Amino acid sequence: MNIHRFLCFGRNDESGNAAIVVEDSHLVESERLKFAQQQDANATVFVETDAAGVRLDYYYPHTRSPLCLHATLAASAVFFERYPDNRRIQFVTSMHRQTLEVERLDRGIFIGVKSQPCPALSSDLAEIARLLRIEPTALIDVPRLASVGSAKLLVQMAGQSALDALRPDLTAIAHWSRKHGVSGVYAYCHLHDDIYAGRNFNHLESHLEDAATGVAAGALALVLEQSITVLQGDALGRPCSLLARYLNGAVQVGGRATRGTL
Secondary structure, rough: OOEEEEEEOOOOOOOOEEEEEEEOOOOOHHHHHHHOOOOOEEEEEEEEOOOOOOEEEEEEEEEEEEOOHHHHHHHHHHHHOOOOOOEEEEEEEEEOOOEEEEEEEEEEEEEEHHHHHHHOOOHHHHHHHHOOOOOOHEEEEEEEEEOOOOEEEEEEEOOOOHHHHHHHHHOHHHHHHHOOOOEEEEEEEEOOOEEEEEEEEOOOHHHOOOOOOHHHHHHHHHHHHEEEEEOOOOOHHHHHEEEEEEOEEEEEEEOOOOEEEO
């Protein structure tokens, strides 16, 4: 196997959400999940080439995923390192055969995504509040479900302090997510202008909290119907910035990717 490690969406070279990129693997699905569990990274992506193109198969330490944008960013960085004259590449996701158009720009690597169908869900404020271990009155507006390939429940908090104070029930969120076909809860707040802050609750262990969640940034831009910058990971000591550029119902989610040490 050919293995690479990248820090994705970081605001500096030492920061970011870690992703492992694996090429030339012969591991089957159960073996891939076990491999992902053994890595010091939030996500692992296996890269394969067949008649359908270049396919990406994503794994978190606890489950296979239909889409992970920071892992896609890492896979794209491997490609652009190898082919420095290329500015674009197209990937296909393994689970849902979703096409991802990737472009290298001056501000980083941007992944093009579009709105995807979401499961039917009637938001119960009391239930969502219990998952987050807060009072229902702490929530702003009704939580909304959106997807650019991996459905997220978007929950708005009153401000940065309320967002930072969240200590949710991660096991209950995992059970709720499986029941409803959703990929976790993304809590966010509006800071100023087009700047937002967010936290993603999808992993079973608090130390695995994402420093950056590209699918959530894309979903939020779709819901708001505007281009935004999402700040994430500051409280984890891994500050990240995600740029989500909205245009006519589609989004490009982008940022930096820095090669790390295995």
